[in-house]
Amino acid sequence: NAGVTQTPKFRVLKTGQSMTLLCAQDMNHEYMYWYRQDPGMGLRLIHYSVGEGTTAKGEVPDGYNVSRLKKQNFLLGLESAAPSQTSVYFCASSYGGRASYEQFFGPGTRLTVL
Amino acid sequence: AQKITQTQPGMFVQEKEAVTLDCTYDTSDQSYGLFWYKQPSSGEMIFLIYQGSYDEQNATEGRYSLNFQKARKSANLVISASQLGDSAMYFCAMRERWGQAGTALIFGKGTTLSVSS
Numbered sequence: 001n002a003g004v005t006q007t008p009k010f011r012v013l014k015t016g017q018s019m020t021l022l023c024a025q026d027m028n029h030e031y032m033y034w035y036r037q038d039p040g041m042g043l044r045l046i047h048y049s050v051g052e053g054t055t056a057k058g059e060v061p062d063g064y065n066v067s068r069l070k071k072q073n074f075l076l077g078l079e080s081a082a083p084s085q086t087s088v089y090f091c092a093s094s095y096g097g098r099a100s101y102e103q104f105f106g107p108g109t110r111l112t113v114l
Numbered sequence: 115a116q117k118i119t120q121t122q123p124g125m126f127v128q129e130k131e132a133v134t135l136d137c138t139y140d141t142s143d144q145s146y147g148l149f150w151y152k153q154p155s156s157g158e159m160i161f162l163i164y165q166g167s168y169d170e171q172n173a174t175e176g177r178y179s180l181n182f183q184k185a186r187k188s189a190n191l192v193i194s195a196s197q198l199g200d201s202a203m204y205f206c207a208m209r210e211r212w213g214q215a216g217t218a219l220i221f222g223k224g225t226t227l228s229v230s231s
Contacts, residue, residue: 033218042118042205042223050216058218090159097217099147099209100166105159 001026004106006091012112013081021076021109023091031094032074033103034058034066036087043090049074050097081113117141118206118222126228127196134181135191135225137206143167147209148189149219150180154202162204165189196229203227 007022023032030051035043035058045058049068063085065077074093078085091106119138127133139148150162165173165180173180181190193200203224212218 031216035221040223042221043207043219045212045218045220048212048216048218054215056213056216058212059220088157092159092219099145099217100164101147101209102149102161102164103209103219104161105151108157 003027004091004093004104006089006106006109008109009107010110012114013078014114015082017081018077018079019081019111020078021089021091021111023074023076023093023106024072025074025091025093025104026072027093027095027104028071029093029104030071030096031101031103032068033092033094034064034074034076035090035092036060036085037090037108038087046076046089081111083113085111086113087111117210117220118208120206120222120225122225123223124226124228126230129198129229129231130195132192132194133196133227135193135204135206135227137189137191137222139187139189139206139208141187141208141210143210148180148182149207149209150178150189150191151205151207151221152200152202153205153224159205163191193227196227198229198231201227201229 033048034046047066052071092103094101207219
């Protein structure tokens with residue numbers, strides 16, 4: 001099992017460009033998440049999904065859109081990238097929503113917006 | 115208001131010593147989960163330990179233990195016999211309800227642990 005994978009690992013964008021980050025999991029997990037990590041801020045929840053075809057906003061959703069067309073994939077889109085979106089992006093998944101369920105994380109995508 | 119508070123930006127300890135990383139949380143939920151993750155300089159998030167809100171005993175996993183004081187809303191991580199490989203960023207997180215239908219991990223800002231020989 002690959003667990004949670006993220007594509008790409010690194011990306012540099014110019015302000016105003018768009019891109020999509022792909023997250024895939026092979027554990028048949030219902031829940032998937034996108035976080036961003038900035039220095040001194042910890043991980044902050046962007047969007048999440050409780051199942052195929054559903055998405056919901058997290059703590060910092062502005063400037064991002066997501067889609068969950070297939071259970072195993074969760075896409076994070078930046079329609080018009082801004083320097084403030086320079087960050088490390090982590091995808092995570094969990095079996096369900098119970099408090100005890102561990103979240104498994106991908107390796108992260110380092111995004112720089114110039 | 116912060117949901118998860120880690121008041122120690124950095125901690126320094128010598129090899130073989132024990133160290134406690136502090137974490138306090140704020141929630142009105144009765145059912146919640148508390149997690150600690152380790153993030154080494156390579157960047158991946160490594161799960162260390164879990165404590166459920168209804169668990170009466172403190173969780174332990176090898177050299178890691180979680181000092182859970184529910185009334186004080188604290189969930190401190192104790193690492194016994196520190197090793198050089200323990201040098202990393204440590205995050206406390208709480209799984210609770212988020213939005214209408216879901217739950218999610220909410221993270222603290224982290225504590226950087228440096229272990230010296």
